[in-house]
Amino acid sequence: MGTAVTSAILAVAVPWGPRPASGGPGGLVVHEWGVNCIRIRASDGTQVMNPAFLDDLPPFAATFEGTREILRILQNEDPPPSSGDAPDAPPPRGGGDGKPIVYFYPSGDVGPVSFRVRFVRGYATAVWPVPGRIDGEPTRPWPSTEGGWVLPYATPTRLAWEGITLSAQPFSEPAGVITDWVGTARDVDAAYVNVEQPRDQSGLGGDVRSEHFLFYDGVGGRETPLRFTGSRDTPTVRNAGDRPVTDLFLCHRVGGLGRIEYVASLAPGESRTLDLEPRRHAVDEDAFRAAARSRLAECLVRRGLYPKEAAGMARVWEEDFFGTDGLCAIHTWTREEYDEDLPAEVTPVPAEFVRVGLTWIANLPLHDEPGDPGE
Structure with a gap:
């Protein structure tokens, strides 16, 4: 999936799933994983965005206006270290955190759940379901489009899903599986998260979307040492x-x-x-x-x-x-690195919060030995 991109999926499991070792009734365990996608530019060794972080976005995911600039940069075979067309955006350097997935495992009735995440080095590029608050304010209405929702934000840094209801069965039918990774991400012992959606400019929306997770992609900026x-x-x-x-x-x-x-x-x-x-x-x-x-x-x-x-x-x-x-x-990654790049807050406070990050440096530009066919 130069700049780091982060995707996250939040899933909440109820008493039928694994229980926290120290939780007991009302306890909550949160597990998150993600991948920091990096490509090293052969010409000068600069670490740049690996376009894999935007691969296989499900068609039902909402993107942001700024995502289009990221796509334009990634269409270049050897992207520049920064974009002149988006001066307010962090330069596309460092790795890309792709498809981070966060699973919440409550034991007993924990009530409504909220999840808030902040991009310290970068900004969000895609979400699902749409969070109720972006950059500290209620999510702004967006124009209706047939190719998926494009939210009217260039470089949002704060996402908040509040009042998530957890259930054994979905309140609404989850979106169809179009990409393989979505089906794989759903194959867990997690509860459904049911999220009321904001309305678009035409007044549509306001319905509840159900999923086994919350998902977000974003540009992060961390480099490998x-x-x-x-x-x-x-x-x-x-x-x-x-x-x-x-x-x-x-x-x-x-x-x-x-x-x-x-x-x-x-x-x-x-x-x-x-x-x-x-x-x-x-x-x-x-x-x-x-x-x-x-x-x-x-x-x-x-x-x-x-x-x-x-x-x-x-x-x-x-x-x-x-x-x-x-x-x-x-x-x-170390846990400290994960928290430095993507500080997150979960309500109620979990008994355990595990965050496991991988960095993937793709197609390292080293030479072939004699007789090595290379790529």
């Missing part, structure tokens, strides 16, 4: 940041053959050189992808996600991570 040198077959990765980088996966795929290496932790200043020559470790593509997906899901469970959530996250991103030729890197 990792630096890469060497070749695709034997890359050297160095942590140039001041925090450890954990759960690092490096994946090299060529013509259906894949090789993946895992580094549990890379300390600040530490470097590692890895053997990623796929043909020396030939594995059937199906077996490679299944093993990579399973290993990633295990990592996500260790980070605090429930098994269904972790398996869903791995399935949603499998094609991007493990199905495309080239060299890519994946690593986890």
Whole structure:
């Protein structure tokens, strides 16, 4: 899914689902995951937006006027570090957080739920259902269009869904599954979130939309601290940041053959050189992808996600991570980084709030070794 893009889905599970270890009656557990999508520009090493964060937006999602400028930038093969047409927008640098998904697991009756999130480095680009408040004010009416709702905001930074009602059955039929990831995101033990929608300029709306989650995409701006040198077959990765980088996966795929290496932790200043020559470790593509997906899901469970959530996250991103030729890197964010970029407030206060973020650096621009067919 240069600038970081964040999508979030909020789902709330009721007593039939997993219960918080410390919650008890009225307790609430919140789980969120997202992916920070980065592309490194070959010409100068600048970290820019990876267009994957806007891939597969469901047609029922609402976008913002500013999203069109992001799309224009991404249509360039090698996007500029900033856009002259949108001087008020943060420059499209850093990674893109795609499809963050937040699941709420209450035990007992927790009453209406609210979720508020703020973009510190960037701004929102898409939402579903439409939140009742944007940038601290009631959501402004928008023109009716046939191609999906376009909300009249350029770079909104604050989103608030308030008065969400949770239920075992939806109040209204959820929108049809047009993109595979939506169906995967719904395959959880979560309650339905039922959200009253604002009205558009024609007076339409005001109905209740039901979903297993809340969703938002956005531009975030965080860069990876990792630096890469060497070749695709034997890359050297160095942590140039001041925090450890954990759960690092490096994946090299060529013509259906894949090789993946895992580094549990890379300390600040530490470097590692890895053997990623796929043909020396030939594995059937199906077996490679299944093993990579399973290993990633295990990592996500260790980070605090429930098994269904972790398996869903791995399935949603499998094609991007493990199905495309080239060299890519994946690593986890720290919780502090997640909260720094996207501070969130949940009401009622949850007994547990897990946020698991991945950074995906796609198609690293390293050279081929002799005889390497490359991409």
